[in-house]
Amino acid sequence: SQQGEEDPQALSIQEGENATMNCSYKTSINNLQWYRQNSGRGLVHLILIRSNEREKHSGRLRVTLDTSKKSSSLLITASRAADTASYFCATVGTQGGSEKLVFGKGMKLTVNP
Amino acid sequence: DTGVSQDPRHKITKRGQNVTFRCDPISEHNRLYWYRQTLGQGPEFLTYFQNEAQLEKSRLLSDRFSAERPKGSFSTLEIQHTEQGDSAMYLCASSLSVGTGAYNEQFFGPGTRLTVL
Numbered sequence: 001s002q003q004g005e006e007d008p009q010a011l012s013i014q015e016g017e018n019a020t021m022n023c024s025y026k027t028s029i030n031n032l033q034w035y036r037q038n039s040g041r042g043l044v045h046l047i048l049i050r051s052n053e054r055e056k057h058s059g060r061l062r063v064t065l066d067t068s069k070k071s072s073s074l075l076i077t078a079s080r081a082a083d084t085a086s087y088f089c090a091t092v093g094t095q096g097g098s099e100k101l102v103f104g105k106g107m108k109l110t111v112n113p
Numbered sequence: 114d115t116g117v118s119q120d121p122r123h124k125i126t127k128r129g130q131n132v133t134f135r136c137d138p139i140s141e142h143n144r145l146y147w148y149r150q151t152l153g154q155g156p157e158f159l160t161y162f163q164n165e166a167q168l169e170k171s172r173l174l175s176d177r178f179s180a181e182r183p184k185g186s187f188s189t190l191e192i193q194h195t196e197q198g199d200s201a202m203y204l205c206a207s208s209l210s211v212g213t214g215a216y217n218e219q220f221f222g223p224g225t226r227l228t229v230l
Binding site for chain 1 (some may be wrong): 144146148153154155156157158161168169204206208210215216218219220221222223224
């Protein structure tokens with residue numbers, strides 16, 4: 001079963017605008033990650049934030065984590081047409097040692113040139 | 114290319130047939146994961162190996178599914194008596210776990226898309 005749920009499920013913006021995606025999850029986590037997927041390149045890891053972190057930056061990406069609300073957000077600044085893809089949040093739980101990823105349903109981002 | 118590879122990339126089969134997929138992880142990675150992704154959904158965990166040992170299986174992995182990693186390197190996922198509901202993308206990922214307690218990033222392959230007619 002999937003734990004995360006991204007919001008909105010689809011977003012269409014113009015190139016240069018910012019895109020914000022939200023993710024909610026249900027159980028305690030070790031870390032939360034964001035992935036991008038498009039038909040050409042498969043599933044690509046974007047950024048990881050640990051449960052004891054509140055904010056992280058990587059290039060044009062900014063991730064926040066609020067463990068009290070069990071939610072995270074991904075901000076993509078100055079979007080480009082190449083950012084068009086599906087985005088997933090995925091969590092790693094605190095139980096067990098498998099480090100298996102529990103993904104949300106994903107959000108489709110379209111950046112119009 | 115030293116990333117995770119999967120073969121075949123696409124497989125079309127008829128209901129009731131058996132299919133087998135292969136995953137070659139990044140060479141030094143000791144952990145290997147299988148996930149399944151249906152249309153419009155995120156990937157769902159199926160099973161994982163640490164070296165050659167299969168350490169966890171999801172409830173999604175019915176008796177018709179079997180996975181092996183005989184020498185701790187490549188892995189195979191076999192589905193017997195395929196059903197239309199098995200149609201999905203099957204993703205493989207690998208990671209290097211060194212036991213330090215730090216999280217070990219998983220690297221994904223391109224997937225095998227299965228269509229059961």
